Every structure is written in C-alpha cells, then in structure tokens.
Amino acid sequence: MSVRLPGPLRAAAAALLLAGCSGIQTTLDPAGDQARHIDVVWRTMLVVCGIMYLLVMAFLAWALVRARRAPPSDAPVTGETAAEPAMRRGLAGWAALIASGLVVLTTVSFLVDRSLAEQGPEPLKVKVIANQWWWYVEYQGDLPSETVVTANELHLPIDRPAVIQLTSNDVIHSFWVPNLAGKMDLIPGRTNYVAVTPRRTGAFRGQCAEFCGFQHAKMAFDVKVDDAAGFEAWKRRQIASAADPAAPDAVLGKQLFNSKACVMCHRVQGTDAGGSTGPDLTHLKSRTHIAAGTLPNDRGSLQAWIADPQSFKPGTKMPRVDLTAEELNAIVAYLETLG
Numbered sequence: 001m002s003v004r005l006p007g008p009l010r011a012a013a014a015a016l017l018l019a020g021c022s023g024i025q026t027t028l029d030p031a032g033d034q035a036r037h038i039d040v041v042w043r044t045m046l047v048v049c050g051i052m053y054l055l056v057m058a059f060l061a062w063a064l065v066r067a068r069r070a071p072p073s074d075a076p077v078t079g080e081t082a083a084e085p086a087m088r089r090g091l092a093g094w095a096a097l098i099a100s101g102l103v104v105l106t107t108v109s110f111l112v113d114r115s116l117a118e119q120g121p122e123p124l125k126v127k128v129i130a131n132q133w134w135w136y137v138e139y140q141g142d143l144p145s146e147t148v149v150t151a152n153e154l155h156l157p158i159d160r161p162a163v164i165q166l167t168s169n170d171v172i173h174s175f176w177v178p179n180l181a182g183k184m185d186l187i188p189g190r191t192n193y194v195a196v197t198p199r200r201t202g203a204f205r206g207q208c209a210e211f212c213g214f215q216h217a218k219m220a221f222d223v224k225v226d227d228a229a230g231f232e233a234w235k236r237r238q239i240a241s242a243a244d245p246a247a248p249d250a251v252l253g254k255q256l257f258n259s260k261a262c263v264m265c266h267r268v269q270g271t272d273a274g275g276s277t278g279p280d281l282t283h284l285k286s287r288t289h290i291a292a293g294t295l296p297n298d299r300g301s302l303q304a305w306i307a308d309p310q311s312f313k314p315g316t317k318m319p320r321v322d323l324t325a326e327e328l329n330a331i332v333a334y335l336e337t338l339g
C-alpha cells in the first residue's frame with residue numbers, strides 16, 4: 001500500500017519527508033516488512049491530519065477576515081437568517097469529512113495491526129531474554145550442540161521471516177529495532193513475540209524502549225542483516241567452541257579467567273567457564289560492541305571495562321574484580337583470541 005504521486009511532487013514530498021531521515025535507528029527508513037507497514041500508518045496519519053489542520057486554519061483565517069468586513073449591527077437576530085441553510089450544509093459536509101478521515105485512519109491501523117501479527121511460513125526462531133542491562137540471544141538448533149548463544153547482537157538473514165521470542169529475567173524491558181519492527185515488551189514470567197522480515201542487508205541498532213532502571217539508556221544492541229549464505233556462515237562459526245589460545249600471555253589469561261570470579265558469571269564454550277549471569281564470551285570478538293552498545297569492542301575498551309565496569313555503566317551487575325596490571329593484560333590477551 002503506497003501513495004503514488006506524480007514525479008516532481010514525489011521528489012518534493014520525498015525531500016520534505018525524508019530529508020535527514022535515513023539511519024540505522026529510525027522508523028523513517030524501514031528495512032523490513034513490519035517497519036514498512038508501520039511507516040504507512042505514520043504517513044497516512046501525517047497526510048490526513050495535515051490536511052485537516054490546513055483546512056481548520058484556512059477556515060479560521062476566512063472567518064477572521066469576514067468578521068472584520070461585516071458591518072456592526074445591534075439589531076437582535078430573530079428567525080432563520082439567509083445564511084443558515086448554507087451553514088447547515090457546510091457543517092454536514094465538514095462532519096462527513098471528519099468521519100471519513102477517521103474511517104481511513106481506523107482502517108489503515110486495523111490492517112497494519114493485523115499484518116504485524118502475521119508470522120511468515122517456517123520462520124527463523126530466535127530467543128531473546130532481557131537482563132538489567134544486556135540481551136541474551138539464542139538460536140535453537142536441531143541438536144543441543146547446534147544451539148548458538150550470543151549477547152547484544154542479533155543476526156538475521158534477508159528475506160526470511162523471523163519470529164523473536166521475548167522474555168525477561170528481571171524487570172520489564174522493551175525490544176525495539178525501529179528500522180525493522182515496532183516495540184514489544186519483555187515481561188518476566190510471560191512470553192511475547194515479535195515478527196520481523198528484513199528486506200535490506202546492513203547493520204541496524206536496537207534499543208531498550210521501556211525504562212528498566214539505572215542503565216536503561218545503555219541497553220542497546222546491534223542487528224546485522226546478512227544474505228542467507230553469510231548468515232549460515234556466521235552461525236557455523238558461532239556453534240564452534242572457543243579455540244585454545246597459543247600465545248603465552250593468552251594461555252596465562254585463560255588460566256586467570258578460570259580461576260578468578262569471571263568464571264562464575266561468564267560462559268566460554270569448550271572451557272570450564274559456564275556462568276550465565278553475564279554475556280556468553282565464546283565468540284566475544286565477533287561482536288561490534290561490548291556492554292550492550294556502551295563501548296566499541298577493541299583492546300583498550302576491554303581493558304578499561306574489566307578494570308572498572310562501574311565507571312562506564314554505574315550500577316551494572318558486573319563487579320570490579322581485583323586484578324594486577326599483568327593479570328588484566330593477560331586476561332584481555334585471552335579475550336582477544338575469542339573470535
């Protein structure tokens with residue numbers, strides 16, 4: 001459903017409506033079916049309400065001009081004046097116009113609401129569990145050994161419907177990738193679903209859209225839409241266990257990681273680390289950001305984050321673990337091998 005305008009008018013409308021509206025976190029640059037449908041509602045509302053507004057303003061201006069022109073009269077009004085039948089017709093027309101505007105808005109939002117609830121055939125299933133303040137992401141495989149677990153990053157293949165199953169471990173959060181779909185709450189003890197069918201490859205940004213505590217603003221995630229082959233390749237890499245480090249400092253780092261508190265909260269598949277209160281780190285380096293979009297995933301940020309997580313994300317559930325500079329260096333050298 002899209003409005004077709006003649007060429008030049010289209011270009012003007014596009015310039016007006018879209019100037020500066022493209023981006024990786026905006027509803028105005030849809031990259032999937034659901035976001036495109038929501039965009040139709042938005043544009044319909046803008047056009048219908050815009051026309052109504054202009055009409056009201058035009059009549060108001062007309063009435064003001066007429067009132068000034070009319071000769072002052074003190075004579076009491078009795079009976080029906082000559083203008084009244086015309087006014088009655090005008091009012092009826094106005095009421096009909098408002099009613100049809102509302103009917104258009106209701107119909108469009110009803111149809112779009114229905115389309116948002118539809119799940120495509122054989123959708124890809126992804127499980128997302130919200131935590132204060134990060135996202136657990138899981139792709140179930142046919143076998144338990146094919147299950148992919150990651151964090152703060154969602155990978156989707158283009159043109160394939162996906163259903164994202166949403167729940168929460170603590171408070172209510174809201175899952176929102178504006179370029180792909182609308183918001184959906186993640187509620188403890190309840191499972192919600194959101195359907196997304198990406199139609200454009202690229203990187204997008206999601207954000208928790210429900211105030212969930214101190215670090216609500218630092219609860220973002222990356223969304224990567226890839227072609228089918230790229231997605232499968234990513235999945236295969238994620239299924240693999242972490243490779244054993246070879247460099248001496250990384251070997252030491254692995255030992256330290258597994259003997260310090262890190263091991264209680266983080267999982268590294270294929271090692272003794274099996275904690276689940278924090279993000280899975282098996283393929284940490286394959287991700288773009290750490291701490292839910294808070295810092296870029298580079299050596300310096302990892303070092304700074306582990307040295308003092310609270311200074312980047314006050315209140316975060318990752319405590320400061322006492323480490324010497326050498327220990328910190330070794331642990332980061334180990335984490336850098338988790339590709």
Ligand SMILES: [Cu+2]
Binds near residue numbers: 130208209211
């Ligand atoms: Cu949240």
